[in-house]
Amino acid sequence: MTHTPPKGRKKRPALDPHSSRQEPNPSLLKVFLVFLRYSSPALLILLTLTALVTRLVLGHFTAWDLLIPAVIVALQPFVEWLIHVFILHFKPRKILGIRFDFHAARLHRAHHRAPWQLSLIFIPKLTGVIGLFVTAIGWYLVAPTPYLWATAMLSTLGMALTYEWIHYLTHTNYLPKSEFYRKRWRYHRLHHFKNEHYWMGVTGNLGDRVLGTFPADPKKVETSKTSRTLGVESPA
Secondary structure, eight states: OOOOOOTTOOOOOSBOTTSSOBOSSOOHHHHHHHHTTSHHHHHHHHHHHHHHHHHHHHOOOOTHHHHHHHHHHHHHHHHHHHHIIIIITOOOEEETTEEEOOHHHHHHHHHHHSTTOGGGTSOOHHHHHHHHHHHHHHHHHHOSSHHHHHHHHHHHHHHHHHHHHHHHHHTSSOOOOSHHHHHHHHHHHHHHHTOTTSOOOSSOOHHHHHHTOOOSOGGGSOOOSOTTTTTOOSOO
């Protein structure tokens, strides 16, 4: 026997990927199940699990297998800062009369214009494929053994998945429960709605603290008029 909602009452979607209509304070399980519907995080989960199984099968573990992920975690705030500042917030410019722009920057501007549109939150597929390819080659050139290359790739994929999850979560109506997530939630929303020139980190703000984009008192920061457009008026 199925329950039929009363006429005239529409069922409110838990998370609508194309609008701001979201259920207030959904459960973590509910937002996770929606997370899995998107191809980018679903693919990252698959790749990360594949990398994990591969690394376990290869064996030959050493202390380096602990050091490599520790280094990646330590560098992540600075990697996020550099990508956010120089790629995602890149402004179109003309070079030799030809308009130049990054694909990721165009999508990021669309994300700032519609911060609750879930389909615009994730790493663009083209950017992700290029980034993964370049990273794989880079680790191959510096890793002394195939075992450590596998460790580096597993750590990189795991960090990318962590970034996707935290970024996604801050754009849902899921309310912070832990102190760690409460800070990620607050600072990322300040970036979107207070001033886009600060709080560049997503998984952490060490990069902001070191590189001067972490104001001591957010209340004293001027509210930007371009936080939704990133200073580019033309459509993304």
